Amino acid sequence: MQTITYRIFLKYLISHLVLLLVPITITTFVVFGFFVDRLQEELIAGNLNTLDKVRYSMDEQLKQVQQMTNQLVVEDNSLYPYRISDNWGYKSFGIVRELKRFRMHTPFVREIWLSYRGEEVVYTSSSVYSRSMLADRIYRFEDWPKEKLLQDLNAETRTTILPPATDLNSGERYMRMIVPLFPYQNYTDATMVFLINEASLHSLMETYTPSSGAVWILDQNGRPLTGIGAELGPAGASVAEHAALQGDDPNQEWTIDGKSYYFFLVQSELTGWKYVTVLPVNEAMQKVEQARQFYLYGVVCILAFGGAIIFFSLRWNYWPIHRLRLASDRVLPARTKGLNELETVQYALDTLSSQNRLLGERVKSQSQAVKRQLLLALLKGEFDTEDELRVYGEENGFPISGSPLATAIVEFPAGASPGAYPSAEEMEKLAAAPFRAYGMEHFEMNRYVLVFMTDKRDLSPEQFRSSLNQFRDALCASAGGVVTVGAGSISDITGAPRSYLEAKTAIGYRFIQGVNRTIFYEDIPVRSEVAEEYPHKNLKVLKLAIKSGNTGKINGSISGIIGFIRERQPPLAVVRGLCFDMIRIVDGGWREMGLNEQSPSEYPDIFDLERLETIDEFERLMLSVSADLSRAFDCGPAAEEPSGARSAEDMLQYIQRNYRNSGFSLQDMSDHYGMALPNLSSYFKENNGLTPLEYTTSLRMADAKELLVSTPHTLKAIAEDVGYNNVCSFIRRFKQLTGMTPGEYRAGSKEGGLPGRQ
Template identity: 25%
Template sequence: MNRWLRSYALVLLIPIVMMLVVYFQTKQVIEDEINRANTALLSQLQQDIDGHIDYTYRLSEMIAFNPKIRQLMRTPENLEAEDRITMVQALTDFKVYNNTNRYVDHFYVYFRTGGFVLTETSYYDTPMYYDLMLSSSGLALEEWKRFLEQKYRGQFFNMQEVEGQAAAGILFAQSLPIDERNTPLATLVIELNEERLLSAIQNIQSYNQGKVYIVDGSNQILASSEKKKQGPRSFDQLNGDLGVVHSRWDNENVVISYIQSNRTNWKYVYVLPSRLYSEKAEYVRNLTLLTLFIALLIGTVLAVLLARRNYYPLRQLVRALAERSKLDPHSALNEYDYIEEAIENTMDRNNEMNQMLEKQKNVLRSSLFVRLLKGRIQHDFPVQQVMSEYKVAFRSEDFTVLLFYLEDFSGFFRQDETDAEKKREFVRLIVSNIVEELTCQQHQGWMVEIDEMLACIVNFKSGTGPEDAKQDLVRIAEEAQRFIGTRFHIYFTAAVSTLHRSVAELPAAYQEALEAMEYKMLLGTQTIIFYDQIKNQGMSYVYPMEKEQQLINYVKAGEFDQAKGVLDEVIHFNLSEVNLSIEMVRCLMFDMISTMMKAAIEVNLGQSELYEENMKAIQDLMNGVTVSAMKDRMTVFLRKVCGHVESKKKSHNFRLKEDILDFINDQYRDHNLSVNTISERFGIHPSYLSRYFKEQVGDTLTDYLNKLRVEKSKLLLLNDEIFIKDICDLVGFYSISTFIRLFKKYEGVTPSSYRESSKY
């Protein structure tokens, strides 16, 4: 229930905050409106007084350029009749000037040379004007004359500061003539009408009960509506042409609004106590507080009532859940957490059950597919009906089996992950999901695990022809190899069966894929093998005795390059020219391994080393290692044997061997050439020669000599004009029978048969 109360309190807080925001905004608006009104009044005052100041400037110019005044400025101290007539004419002009503006109260011109004062009404000498006009102000005559004799260029002054009067007013002083740069000849003084000037100021004062000031450019007060000066007044903070600043005067906070004249550098200032702002906003504040109090009271009562009303169903729901659930209601922070925990607990149990059912369903479906692939389904078994229970519906009667053998996935896992079964299961899941997704783009596909491999049963959509089906299978297999290999570093070999026309033929399709997969030994790993490629295979290989003997001879002689050439030639011919079955390929590999073992035994390679290499080669063949890998292994073994033979040859006098071989090659035609004749020729014992020759060459000296004579006879047999008996004599044999027997021993055929076969 506390949560309900907090929720309602939060809802109630929103209008309260909004009302406070409205109050402060309203207060700000009131202050802005007051400041805007004050600024408008000051602007009006500024425009009004600026107009009169403009008139003051024009009046000073009219007097300064009046020809009578300019003439009087140059009169001597003693006035003559003509000067007095000029003076009367000037007074007439003054009367006209003074009637045009009501703000000019009085003006006069002090003539320094004549020592007299000319006003708008009369003529006075200097002492007389002082006695009549200024003696009561407390200003001394000499001080007044000193003020008049200074040089001015249209300046305004406060009358209280200049004349010492108690009344407020503004003086305007201008030295004459205006264009004179030397000592002035006269001084014009214009007194602005104090009452009329202050009447405009009092209009603003009466509007808001504030005080109005006129301040010059040096922040000195020229005029003020303040009757009694209370304390120092500072206007230094008034910067700019227009603005509002806050200050403190006479222990009271004030708001100062000001505007600067466009005609002069005067500022018109209006000072209003800050409390007047508060008085205008106090009503809004009181109304806001009253509204807040009422809203809090009503909101609190409604919050309690509604919380109790809404909490009752929640309490009943918690009690019902507590009766049916094993969870303790007091274990949760609140009722909602308890309900959420109870629902999550129920959902978790439900998800576990669904996952278990789904897993069991997948296992049963996979088991059914495996039985289909292995042909363990009875003919009367309702395949379609059972498959529909697993949400499997065949689109057509066209099926193909794709078989995947995982070659390498070590690059997908970290080195510290050692659970092999878990890694393999994860890899199978990745491959299955991706292959099924690629297959289902156009057709249907279901992945199952069978015989340590993954099989995909592809069901083509209706109307798919054999060529289109094969193209789609190529696309699926290639895209799977590319994406899975690039993205996950998982590499596999794929085998594809032919297209079959019913579910009953799935076992045949699976067998075809198995047979095609066996050919990864021949075609290499990480390839795509189609059953069409291997279904017509040859059942015999070509490995003639001649090539076998050549391989043995080269090995015994330690000639690795020639021996490897024979090995490559036999393998290349059988794999490219003869389309062998995989069984025949294994037989060929076994045969060639046995040949190399014979050669190794004849050169006396260690028996333990032979046995180890033989067992490795046989194990590789049984495990389905590729032909390329077997060829590399045999090449390594061949290099080892040839290297052993070569090292034995180099253990004795290599030059002696070369000399003996050269001698035999030159004298092989001699019928008497034998071990004894050769040993006599080189001065060594016959038994040592036989042992030395066998060790260096790999054959006995007699075998080597007979093989050389047979090789030379093969060249002569190509010429039909030479008789076989003559060839026997030419190559050094004693008799024709010996020649035929040895030729058949080394070449497998008689000399005459060899001659006949060479013609074709």
């Protein structure tokens, strides 16, 4: 056994060493065969690219200067009101301010001068000076004496650039760009001078250029403007002379005074300037030689360390298998004795695979329950935004995207057995593009509810009809029998309950239109007649009354809607729609008042509205809504300012004791202190700076952030821990306050991307 182990070890050791040597040997031949030429090519390309970056950056800065000049004088013409003013103080202040504003937009420019023909002053971005003072005291350049300066300000007719020179007053070196202004064709009435600090030019050039060479900028006439690293190469005059001889060739080898240089040249199409890099050849090739030596050292190290690693890893090549067997025995002891390591692991894998299949079946069953719960919440109107729907679905392992949607009810013949027709999952696969379908069984026998969603925002009704008819045809072919589909209208996430009611109405209309067809709610004739008489005014009054807390108008608008129903006798579908609209208005009113999380939870959902059969039931429901609202806005003696045990401090402690309780509500708090809810909110905010809801939410959000970071709990569990019995409300509120969903906050905290928890 030992001999066999030793032979296997040698075999694997030799084979691994060969595998290590083969690529290293091939790579060595390739590197030494092509390394120098390729590196020289990369050196040339890299330096030309770097030089072009300098050219591009300089062009961009000069473009900004040109654009600034054009905007200041022609496009914006913001100087004109000050130019024509007779008020000297207003004129000088305005022009200096505009020049200063434009200079701040271009940090590349140190100072801007503006000289108008016929005026004895020069406006600058810092002040106003007479021409003589500017030339004598403010700026003095050796190559730009006073006479020449004044002449350039008065008679310059084309853009001129003077190379950097030292200002004798400040000691700074400036390049001067003299730009005549032509507000009218062939007529110049002013001259602008831009002072560009040579240090700014050098700073821009040093950002890109190598430290071992010299970089020069030559103007359009081939004269040196400025350069860096001049001590590392020939003088500027020699560089300019060679640049004139080089022509359009971007790179050459240049020998001067017995020393060889790489000479790179790029010319700007914008300014005609030439950008030159002079790099000593020996220094460049020295890096090549160093790279070659480093490569050889690297090969030796790889062979040494690689061989050692291979040796020791193969020396203990059976140790991981032994440990794996021990782990397999601990997790799942083998029932059969005498199994070796591989057989033991194989037994564990087979057993775990079988268990995994059983677990998968359970997860699939649970997934269907999660999907049903999600669709029920969607049809009940518990989602306000697509983000809430998406986050809730992902949190529960059923990703679903919010988008334009429509609800449909599929009905099979009453006498058919449940197994004779496709399941909800099979129906989902039959949805025609561009829709995706999500389905579940209806409460009634032989019926299914399907929600059709699409990413196409501009979907037309005709496209929806065509897609739904294709779906019904495919379903008929799959089922081999009669299929009737009732379809509601296309809506957004918040309109899902109404679309369901419309689908329920449409499927009920099969009594008139017949079965084995698609019935669209829009095709029901009564819909257009009722729309003309729909009590929109009463609904609008109800919304305003809730917002203002006027219980009289609330009761009046509800009475008006009930009167409309009794007088007009609209279809049951309209009555259900009215009830749905009113519930949404009430919930929206609470939301606008900042009390949406405290709105009554006993209001019916869309499936309760579906079961309304009489106007009396509707009236009782509306009276219940009115009673809830009147209770919330009741302003009796309790509206007086609390004292003693009802102090603001006591209210703070009350909230701190109860905010984690999901049954806690501000209405209960107002009852506890004998105050109307609006008065309680106003008093609390006056004394504490926040409304009771804002304070409660701040406590809950602080706890939620801590739990998201420190625990692996699900969003549902965290929502319940901090006092929310509805995870959708928790997600919505969290995103409103933090700008991100709880899941995004948790992910950001793990990546270290959050500034800190509050």
